[in-house]
Amino acid sequence: MIVADRKPLEEILEMIKDYEKVLLVGCKGCVTVCNVGGRKEVEVLGAALRIARKKEGRPITLDETTIERQCDPEYLEQIRDIHDQYDGILSMACGVGPQFLSEAYPNQKFYPTINTKFMGGATEHGVWEERCAGCGTCLIHKYDGLCPIARCSKSIMHGPCGGSAKGQCEVSDDIECIWDTIVRKKMEQGRLEDLRIIRENKDWRTARDGGPRKSIREELKK
Amino acid sequence: MNENGLKSGSNLEKVLVAGHFAFTGECGPPKGANVEHLKEKYEHLRGMVDSVNITDNQTAVVRMSSVAASAIMVGDGIEPNYQMVCRDRNRLAMMADILGAYSLGIKNMLCLSGDHQHFGNHPQSKNVYDIDSIQLIAMTKLMRDEGKFPNGEDVDVPPKMFIGAASNPFGDPYEFRVHRLANKIDAGTDFIQTQCIYNMPRFREFMKMAVDMGLTEKCYILAGVTPMKSARMAKYMAKFVPGMDVPEELITRLEGAGKGKQAAEGIKFAVEQIEEFKEMEGVAGVHLMAIEWEHKVPEIAEMAKVLPRPTFD
Numbered sequence: 001m002i003v004a005d006r007k008p009l010e011e012i013l014e015m016i017k018d019y020e021k022v023l024l025v026g027c028k029g030c031v032t033v034c035n036v037g038g039r040k041e042v043e044v045l046g047a048a049l050r051i052a053r054k055k056e057g058r059p060i061t062l063d064e065t066t067i068e069r070q071c072d073p074e075y076l077e078q079i080r081d082i083h084d085q086y087d088g089i090l091s092m093a094c095g096v097g098p099q100f101l102s103e104a105y106p107n108q109k110f111y112p113t114i115n116t117k118f119m120g121g122a123t124e125h126g127v128w129e130e131r132c133a134g135c136g137t138c139l140i141h142k143y144d145g146l147c148p149i150a151r152c153s154k155s156i157m158h159g160p161c162g163g164s165a166k167g168q169c170e171v172s173d174d175i176e177c178i179w180d181t182i183v184r185k186k187m188e189q190g191r192l193e194d195l196r197i198i199r200e201n202k203d204w205r206t207a208r209d210g211g212p213r214k215s216i217r218e219e220l221k222k
Numbered sequence: 223m224n225e226n227g228l229k230s231g232s233n234l235e236k237v238l239v240a241g242h243f244a245f246t247g248e249c250g251p252p253k254g255a256n257v258e259h260l261k262e263k264y265e266h267l268r269g270m271v272d273s274v275n276i277t278d279n280q281t282a283v284v285r286m287s288s289v290a291a292s293a294i295m296v297g298d299g300i301e302p303n304y305q306m307v308c309r310d311r312n313r314l315a316m317m318a319d320i321l322g323a324y325s326l327g328i329k330n331m332l333c334l335s336g337d338h339q340h341f342g343n344h345p346q347s348k349n350v351y352d353i354d355s356i357q358l359i360a361m362t363k364l365m366r367d368e369g370k371f372p373n374g375e376d377v378d379v380p381p382k383m384f385i386g387a388a389s390n391p392f393g394d395p396y397e398f399r400v401h402r403l404a405n406k407i408d409a410g411t412d413f414i415q416t417q418c419i420y421n422m423p424r425f426r427e428f429m430k431m432a433v434d435m436g437l438t439e440k441c442y443i444l445a446g447v448t449p450m451k452s453a454r455m456a457k458y459m460a461k462f463v464p465g466m467d468v469p470e471e472l473i474t475r476l477e478g479a480g481k482g483k484q485a486a487e488g489i490k491f492a493v494e495q496i497e498e499f500k501e502m503e504g505v506a507g508v509h510l511m512a513i514e515w516e517h518k519v520p521e522i523a524e525m526a527k528v529l530p531r532p533t534f535d
Binding site for chain 1: 308309313335336337338340341349351352353354355356357360361372388389390393394395397398401402404405408409417464465
């Protein structure tokens with residue numbers, strides 16, 4: 001799923017400082033699963049904004065709603081009747097949300113309340129880790145199900161680099177050296193020869209380097 | 223190969239091919255356009271070493287470009303070993319710089335991953351890593367030997383570089399390090415300069431594995447030496463420099479030398495190392511990285527009895 005963090009309250013307050021009536025829109029997709037933009041988080045942020053503005057002596061009218069998915073035009077229709085009743089709209093979805101909202105309602109102003117970080121999952125309660133860089137050409141099978149593109153700080157295809165020590169990345173002790181893990185797994189399984197192959201230069205055209213991407217499924221198009 | 227049977231005809235290549243024990247040095251370009259400062263540093267190395275590594279934004283701190291500093295040295299009659307890291311440039315920029323470097327008279331090149339920019343003075347920058355160090359070796363070899371770019375197009379005058387790479391015998395997982403060295407050799411490196419060595423027992427073991435695997439028949443391995451200036455420096459390197467293995471005994475030895483004598487003890491240890499490397503099977507030379515201590519190189523070279531350096535007509 002897409003994993004995100006909420007922006008600091010001060011930053012959100014600054015975005016809407018001139019507004020008196022605001023709508024806060026949550027999303028029941030990924031950001032609900034990673035506990036950052038679902039109904040519960042919408043309530044918490046909504047309350048915090050109201051309190052902060054009251055304290056400033058400039059109370060705000062802030063309505064809340066949480067829709068199925070902000071990345072689907074069908075569900076964006078859920079706010080069509082009310083979208084023009086506000087000075088601005090805060091989106092509590094990943095970076096896709098405010099953009100789909102902007103495209104659906106060109107006359108309204110939309111603001112992000114969260115920072116979208118990566119594609120990953122929860123490794124323990126309250127901890128999410130990156131697993132995929134969305135490079136568009138999956139190579140995971142060559143590395144026993146572990147992706148060096150997403151998980152090595154240098155995305156190298158022949159690791160580990162000289163900075164790997166005790167299973168940790170040179171960048172931080174909090175980062176696992178994924179190459180250390182790949183190598184140990186191959187050694188344990190007696191398949192070291194898999195790592196004696198010189199890999200071709202990666203074709204980054206399928207990644208973001210090739211420009212903004214589209215996925216077209218002709219059989220699904222109407 | 224050139225007509226003379228050499229790949230590049232660099233001085234370093236000639237020294238190694240002739241079977242001499244190579245001795246290379248290192249020089250970091252200035253944090254600015256201070257050419258005089260650069261000259262002052264490398265002049266200490268003139269006649270003392272076979273080639274001088276010019277670092278490329280080392281530790282991810284921005285400095286005068288390694289290609290420019292290398293070209294200045296070429297003009298001044300000292301042979302550079304031009305370092306290139308994968309952190310700062312994509313394959314287009316790499317190929318362009320390789321061609322540019324060669325056209326400026328640079329004949330040795332060291333292919334490196336590079337420290338992550340997190341360590342440096344511009345940690346906000348984007349990290350490139352379009353290709354990695356092993357792919358950089360292969361690409362340089364392709365351009366040199368086949369006269370081709372990776373897309374199959376012809377190179378109009380191939381860059382005849384003597385291709386080098388680094389190896390860290392002390393990184394983890396330890397058992398895999400010699401295999402990664404083998405990958406670099408398969409990719410086409412002509413010589414290797416190792417990470418600074420302090421843990422001698424471990425390095426002896428590493429070299430034995432390399433010899434047993436036949437790697438030293440395919441590539442010249444230069445052992446990395448950085449003299450410690452003090453016990454404090456040793457402790458710092460042990461703790462903060464990625465992939466560095468500094469045994470406790472060395473720190474104790476430096477501390478035991480007493481105040482004012484630690485630098486001399488550090489040099490003494492480095493000289494002992496060089497003496498051992500001369501005898502060690504598979505070691506073709508020493509790469510001396512006297513960081514911000516270039517003026518000590520003549521003294522160390524003298525003590526290690528590696529002078530005079532061989533010359534060729």
